[in-house]
Amino acid sequence: MSAESDVNDHGEDAGAPRNFIRTMIDEDLEAGKYQGVVTRFPPEPNGYLHIGHAKSICLNFGLARDYDGRCHLRFDDTNPVKEDVEYVDSIQADVKWLGFDWGEHLFFASDYFERMYSWAESLIEKGLAYVDSQPAEVISAQRGELGKPGIESPHRARSVEENLDLFRRMRAGEFPEGSHVLRARADMTSPNMLMRDPLLYRIKHADHHRTGDAWCIYPMYDYAHCLEDAIEEITHSLCTLEFDNNRELYDWVLDAVGFARPRTEQTEFARLKLEYTVMSKRKLLRLVEEGHVSGWDDPRMPTIAGLRRRGYTPASIQSFCEMIGVAKSNSMVDIGKLEYSIRDDLNARSPRRFCVTEPLKVTVRNLPAGEVVDLDIEEWPSEIGKEGSRSVPFTRELYIERGDFALEPPKGWRRLTPGGEVRLRGAFFLRCEDVVLGEDGEVAELTCTYDVDTLGGKAPDGRKPDGTIHWVSAERGVPCELRLYDRLFTEAEPESDPERDFIEALNDESLVVRRGVIEPSVLGSEPGDRFQFERLGYFMVDLVDSAAGSLVFNRVVTLKDGWAKQVARASGEAPKKEKAPTRVKSERTKRRPERRSREDERVNARQESPELAARYARYKDELGVSEENADILSVDDEVAAFFEGAVAVHADAQSVANWVVNDLLRELKDRELSELAITPAGLGGLVGLLDAGE
Ligand code: ATP
Numbered sequence: 001m002s003a004e005s006d007v008n009d010h011g012e013d014a015g016a017p018r019n020f021i022r023t024m025i026d027e028d029l030e031a032g033k034y035q036g037v038v039t040r041f042p043p044e045p046n047g048y049l050h051i052g053h054a055k056s057i058c059l060n061f062g063l064a065r066d067y068d069g070r071c072h073l074r075f076d077d078t079n080p081v082k083e084d085v086e087y088v089d090s091i092q093a094d095v096k097w098l099g100f101d102w103g104e105h106l107f108f109a110s111d112y113f114e115r116m117y118s119w120a121e122s123l124i125e126k127g128l129a130y131v132d133s134q135p136a137e138v139i140s141a142q143r144g145e146l147g148k149p150g151i152e153s154p155h156r157a158r159s160v161e162e163n164l165d166l167f168r169r170m171r172a173g174e175f176p177e178g179s180h181v182l183r184a185r186a187d188m189t190s191p192n193m194l195m196r197d198p199l200l201y202r203i204k205h206a207d208h209h210r211t212g213d214a215w216c217i218y219p220m221y222d223y224a225h226c227l228e229d230a231i232e233e234i235t236h237s238l239c240t241l242e243f244d245n246n247r248e249l250y251d252w253v254l255d256a257v258g259f260a261r262p263r264t265e266q267t268e269f270a271r272l273k274l275e276y277t278v279m280s281k282r283k284l285l286r287l288v289e290e291g292h293v294s295g296w297d298d299p300r301m302p303t304i305a306g307l308r309r310r311g312y313t314p315a316s317i318q319s320f321c322e323m324i325g326v327a328k329s330n331s332m333v334d335i336g337k338l339e340y341s342i343r344d345d346l347n348a349r350s351p352r353r354f355c356v357t358e359p360l361k362v363t364v365r366n367l368p369a370g371e372v373v374d375l376d377i378e379e380w381p382s383e384i385g386k387e388g389s390r391s392v393p394f395t396r397e398l399y400i401e402r403g404d405f406a407l408e409p410p411k412g413w414r415r416l417t418p419g420g421e422v423r424l425r426g427a428f429f430l431r432c433e434d435v436v437l438g439e440d441g442e443v444a445e446l447t448c449t450y451d452v453d454t455l456g457g458k459a460p461d462g463r464k465p466d467g468t469i470h471w472v473s474a475e476r477g478v479p480c481e482l483r484l485y486d487r488l489f490t491e492a493e494p495e496s497d498p499e500r501d502f503i504e505a506l507n508d509e510s511l512v513v514r515r516g517v518i519e520p521s522v523l524g525s526e527p528g529d530r531f532q533f534e535r536l537g538y539f540m541v542d543l544v545d546s547a548a549g550s551l552v553f554n555r556v557v558t559l560k561d562g563w564a565k566q567v568a569r570a571s572g573e574a575p576k577k578e579k580a581p582t583r584v585k586s587e588r589t590k591r592r593p594e595r596r597s598r599e600d601e602r603v604n605a606r607q608e609s610p611e612l613a614a615r616y617a618r619y620k621d622e623l624g625v626s627e628e629n630a631d632i633l634s635v636d637d638e639v640a641a642f643f644e645g646a647v648a649v650h651a652d653a654q655s656v657a658n659w660v661v662n663d664l665l666r667e668l669k670d671r672e673l674s675e676l677a678i679t680p681a682g683l684g685g686l687v688g689l690l691d692a693g694e
């Protein structure tokens with residue numbers, strides 16, 4: 001299987017992304033504060049890891065890798081109630097699959113319970129902690145509110161002896177849950193509410209998945225986490241922004257227990273929020289438990305297990321995490337970036353195949369029954385630079401995509417029509433001679449002829465077909481199940497309305513199952529094998545449900561962002577798909593890439609204009625811009641001029657291209673480039689600074 005080859009080679013990190021955390025670490029090392037870098041990834045084993053965790057994993061393990069330090073995998077298992085070994089196992093498998101290794105540094109917070117307990121006794125002895133025996137509601141009411149100091153608990157003045165006695169009896173199991181808690185004697189007037197005598201321990205008569213019934217008191221996150229970091233001599237403890245206010249308490253506990261500086265320090269970064277999905281474990285658990293998805297590894301889930309089952313590669317997730325970077329302010333990330341990462345990775349690792357998802361039968365009248373023309377068709381486009389081909393049988397009975405034929409074609413239709421002629425990819429020209437209608441009036445099948453002189457897709461007389469479509473032999477093709485996955489929610493921010501249950505925003509069409517037919521060369525493929533089904537998308541043989549006699553393919557991602565189109569259609573706008581392909585000539589055009597023009601339109605445009613083709617080739621071959629970016633940047637004069645203006649200032653064309661395509665053009669949506677506040681030279685300068693780590 002291909003799992004191993006999916007893992008990135010960590011050896012080369014020449015392009016390690018700059019961010020404020022790396023700058024801080026450089027300064028710390030420069031100042032001699034720490035001898036090396038020790039980070040940790042501290043999941044609570046109460047759910048499966050998701051793409052947000054992947055951001056934290058790539059950050060923490062990536063720093064350890066790049067600074068020759070180490071990164072611990074530590075289970076923050078201080079709450080026995082929701083935790084489970086199933087999660088402990090899945091988390092380890094997921095981190096490994098992502099390509100990271102903690103070596104010997106696997107830890108469990110529960111292993112430190114005894115030490116944490118004795119430090120708690122020492123806090124009592126120092127007068128820095130006390131047992132409070134009031135009900136939780138009273139404690140919380142006494143905490144006061146912002147701008148208003150809290151009220152001290154009547155138990156705050158308990159003697160050390162009384163506190164020790166009560167705390168020991170809490171541990172011994174003498175009290176019911178909720179009857180006592182251990183609190184820090186911190187500051188009831190602090191403007192930081194978390195500092196108003198926070199809880200350190202609570203009673204929970206629950207079995208723990210590792211310590212069993214050894215404990216019936218459990219430490220709170222704010223007490224435990226900093227001690228775990230200190231025990232393991234973590235240098236940089238990275239967490240998400242919500243823990244901003246907890247930092248004061250983190251330091252308070254370490255001071256109180258007596259850890260001297262330099263010691264572990266907490267730094268916050270923005271958590272990943274991704275469009276069209278939810279990330280909270282509680283909500284993901286609801287999706288699983290209420291049966292909206294088939295499990296934690298449902299290919300629509302944002303979990304690592306789901307992404308793996310869908311067909312994502314570790315390399316694509318890593319490059320996504322690099323692309324989004326690490327910043328200090330929260331923002332919603334365009335899901336297009338995740339999809340871009342996987343497309344970019346799969347493009348070079350997925351051989352091309354033909355598959356028909358909604359078969360329409362075609363009889364090739366002038367090819368005798370039983371005759372098979374074995375066509376040798378390249379499985380890589382030339383830009384990939386890989387050799388290889390497969391044999392594809394061309395027979396009298398074929399299938400084409402139902403959607404590639406129109407009885408009454410709309411204007412600009414570039415596929416098959418009655419009397420029309422298309423190129424069958426890798427084969428011949430095909431002309432539609434006759435349409436057979438079924439009883440329901442729908443097209444039942446087509447009778448066609450092929451032109452034997454057009455083998456390879458070129459006509460000796462130079463005539464042009466109406467377009468190029470894919471096809472499969474009906475006689476030799478293999479039936480298969482196709483699982484066409486789409487976004488789990490119909491809205492970019494399913495949680496945006498607090499009044500509404502996010503479940504209501506689920507996309508009914510996030511999974512469409514089709515019976516398709518695929519070319520016979522896929523027989524013998526293994527679970528985990530990935531292909532590009534031409535014109536359809538990237539697919540992977542399902543890891544669980546596929547078997548030799550009944551292949552199941554998951555659609556990992558479409559070839560282009562089809563979502564924008566669907567949204568337009570739903571809102572009553574003319575579907576862009578059906579629009580006549582505008583000719584892009586060298587005069588100024590209003591069309592813009594990605595959202596506005598489709599790849600095949602751009603290909604057509606280049607076929608019509610040698611000028612555009614030359615520009616495309618120059619971006620790709622001379623400037624080293626990726627095929628996908630060159631395609632987008634070269635086709636529109638305005639965009640091309642902007643790009644070239646920026647490159648004139650900052651010569652790293654690949655970097656500029658990424659910025660223009662991934663940020664500028666996405667940001668632009670329907671506005672014009674000229675409406676932007678930034679000039680080409682300004683962008684070039686900016687990218688230059690960013691590349692230099694400023
Ligand atoms: P939840 O609140 O849904 O339970 P969590 O953040 O508490 O999730 P943990 O298991 O505690 O989940 O997370 C482990 C680590 O992963 C933490 O350091 C946390 O900061 C980080 N993490 C969790 N979610 C994200 C996210 N969306 N983006 C970046 N880091 C995240």
Ligand code: MG
Binds near residue numbers: 044
């Ligand atoms: Mg947590």
